[in-house]
Amino acid sequence: MIRLFSFFIFLGIIFSGNAQENTASKNVSTFTIEAPQLKTTKKIWIYLPENYTASDQKYSVIYMHDAQNLFDAKTSYVGEWNVDEKLDSLKAKVIVVGIEHGNDKRIDELTPFKNEKYGGGNADNYLDFIVKTVKPYIDKNYRTKTKAKNTIIMGSSLGGLVSYYAILKYPEVFGKAAVFSPSFWFSKDIYTLTEKTPKIKTKIYFLCGDKEDENMVQDMTKMERLLDTKRCYCLHLTKSKIVKGGEHNEKLWRDGFVGALSWLKY
Numbered sequence: 001m002i003r004l005f006s007f008f009i010f011l012g013i014i015f016s017g018n019a020q021e022n023t024a025s026k027n028v029s030t031f032t033i034e035a036p037q038l039k040t041t042k043k044i045w046i047y048l049p050e051n052y053t054a055s056d057q058k059y060s061v062i063y064m065h066d067a068q069n070l071f072d073a074k075t076s077y078v079g080e081w082n083v084d085e086k087l088d089s090l091k092a093k094v095i096v097v098g099i100e101h102g103n104d105k106r107i108d109e110l111t112p113f114k115n116e117k118y119g120g121g122n123a124d125n126y127l128d129f130i131v132k133t134v135k136p137y138i139d140k141n142y143r144t145k146t147k148a149k150n151t152i153i154m155g156s157s158l159g160g161l162v163s164y165y166a167i168l169k170y171p172e173v174f175g176k177a178a179v180f181s182p183s184f185w186f187s188k189d190i191y192t193l194t195e196k197t198p199k200i201k202t203k204i205y206f207l208c209g210d211k212e213d214e215n216m217v218q219d220m221t222k223m224e225r226l227l228d229t230k231r232c233y234c235l236h237l238t239k240s241k242i243v244k245g246g247e248h249n250e251k252l253w254r255d256g257f258v259g260a261l262s263w264l265k266y
Helices: 001-009 083-090 103-110 123-141 157-171 189-195 218-229 249-263
Strands: 029-033 040-047 060-064 095-098 149-156 174-180 201-209 238-243
Touching: 001 095, 029 123, 040 083, 040 123, 060 103, 060 123, 083 095, 083 249, 103 123, 103 157, 149 157, 149 249, 157 174, 157 189, 174 249, 189 218, 201 218, 201 249, 218 238, 238 249
Parallel strands: 060 095, 060 149, 149 174, 174 201, 201 238
Antiparallel strands: 029 040, 040 095
16 A cells, blocks of 8 residues: 555656745756657756856766656645755756656656556657757757766656666666665566676665655665676675655655765766
8 A cells, every 4th residue: 555655646647736936046947859759849957057157167967857856846746856956055066957757658758667557668768868869969068078977867766767777778878876766666577687687887876765665675675686796796886775764755865865976976
């Protein structure tokens, strides 16, 4: 029951009509872009560091899902991550690119394999859109560091699942990942794919709470152990944090955001 409750809350089939004021900082802007892989257009949110226009510096980039919930209380479902405020306070020299979820298409976009009950399974096209359309546009129009070691992918729940899948499919693109409360339960095929992947060199930060779905900690730990068979533990490429009392919500992910970036070293 807990799993179903959390899942339906964060399906993201969101038609926001809340009365909140806009809370996005002046360093956040948006644009729309054609998404031929998904046969639609997508709204993209972008955070630029303070004084971006006054310098010629290049920056690492974080690609994040569910952009509606990252920067602005007005567009969020049940609270935002405060990504912009946190980065502003840190004077962080990093660009964040948020991809809006597709409302009723969110399950399809963020799941690599089908679930017998919930469907899904269109993450290949979604990730192709990020890698072949969004990233080239960002790299062309903004001053970015383009190498994998400077490219992070991050998300929570289904966004955590697709972020993990992204590093298996595109290890040459995403050199680091923050995987929060990943929905590994959606399909056991994600474990099979991990087992079949010869080497996994991506730096990964896992986070979940011990008050989420009853299997969340177990599922995340299982994946961490599988990763240990793909690279030497001595390389310290994996970090796992289990938050006591942490629930499946924006507060958990908001509170864990800075710690993840600090460990990943953007």
